[in-house]
Amino acid sequence: MPYELDSVESYILDVRTILLDKTPPYRYSDNSLLVAFNTAMLEARRLRPDMFVYKFGDRMPYYAAITDEHVPIEFQLRLPIVYGTVAHAMLRDEEDVPVQRANSFMIMFQNMLTNVYATPLTPTVSTPTASTQ
Amino acid sequence: MAIQKQDFDRMINECEVQLPGATRAGIKGTLFNVLDEFLSDSNSWLEWIPFVIVSDTQNYTITPAQGGQIKRLGQVIDKNCVRYPATVVGLQPPAADLWLVWPTNVTVNVQAIVYKSIVLPNQHDQVPDAPSWLLPQYERPIEAGVVGRMQMHKAKSYSDPTNGMINVKRLRDGIAMARTQAMRGGLYGGQSWRFPRDFRTNSQRGGVSTPFPSPTSWGV
Numbered sequence: 565m566p567y568e569l570d571s572v573e574s575y576i577l578d579v580r581t582i583l584l585d586k587t588p589p590y591r592y593s594d595n596s597l598l599v600a601f602n603t604a605m606l607e608a609r610r611l612r613p614d615m616f617v618y619k620f621g622d623r624m625p626y627y628a629a630i631t632d633e634h635v636p637i638e639f640q641l642r643l644p645i646v647y648g649t650v651a652h653a654m655l656r657d658e659e660d661v662p663v664q665r666a667n668s669f670m671i672m673f674q675n676m677l678t679n680v681y682a683t684p685l686t687p688t689v690s691t692p693t694a695s696t697q
Numbered sequence: 698m699a700i701q702k703q704d705f706d707r708m709i710n711e712c713e714v715q716l717p718g719a720t721r722a723g724i725k726g727t728l729f730n731v732l733d734e735f736l737s738d739s740n741s742w743l744e745w746i747p748f749v750i751v752s753d754t755q756n757y758t759i760t761p762a763q764g765g766q767i768k769r770l771g772q773v774i775d776k777n778c779v780r781y782p783a784t785v786v787g788l789q790p791p792a793a794d795l796w797l798v799w800p801t802n803v804t805v806n807v808q809a810i811v812y813k814s815i816v817l818p819n820q821h822d823q824v825p826d827a828p829s830w831l832l833p834q835y836e837r838p839i840e841a842g843v844v845g846r847m848q849m850h851k852a853k854s855y856s857d858p859t860n861g862m863i864n865v866k867r868l869r870d871g872i873a874m875a876r877t878q879a880m881r882g883g884l885y886g887g888q889s890w891r892f893p894r895d896f897r898t899n900s901q902r903g904g905v906s907t908p909f910p911s912p913t914s915w916g917v
Contacts, residue, residue, distance in 0.1 A: 612720075614720050614722060614726065615722070617726075618726050619722060638720050638722070640718055641720065676718075676854070677854065678852050678854060679854055680717050
């Protein structure tokens, strides 16, 4: 199902898709993803204040529940918010997700806000070197 | 009349195409600054404001009726085009306080010709309250100004300082063109008229302005 990424619910659904965490009981709780989502928004404000200052001034939108509440992010900058949320969620997980992958999402998040191109995701498992035989 | 929606939308769309990853909110914010710079520096938005001079009163406050804020005064004239020397002694946007140099002893209906720029608050949806002719007439330099100013931003997906400087220069060229057109009253081939040099009755020798030359310098 395609996500329009216009509500808190659609953002969290897409984040769960990337995290491979769509079936309850969830590995990442709703609350932890909301924290990651709100934190990604704060980081986005640091990098791209124009996303928020004209609408909210010195305030920031904050979301305390996964609902269909509208998230006022313009189309072209919605995907970075997804990646930023994924990065924050992964950074808090120390069990089986390498920090390297979290960092890759964080770099993609930041690069999509501050550069034209996103940096490719770093492979989780190192690629085998070609044999010289 | 305010900026028309179709003109405004076209302008924002053109800017968004040239600025990858820019927000429309950011473009509108920058547009306000560019319009203010354009109108302030070109004197192209003027309004004739009627008011009545009463005897022995030299201070007047005039307010534009067609939007915008007064930036500077052109002149005060009556129906016979007689000038009344006046100066701006205070700005309280959108209005301005005028002071007539010489008091009159009769009541006179006059017009103050003022040059204006945009002022807050904006209209709905962050559209600046600017005249309807502005974008159709000067879209290209204004668009270049918005794109250039945003390209000069630091660490954004649309940052491009090299082309930003070129685009800002295109804005300044457009401002110079608009200022000339306004000065010539929109007349093709016109120019700001003045007496030929030989008819001049005052002098600026030595770099000192002499608005009231002594009799010995008359006819020089």
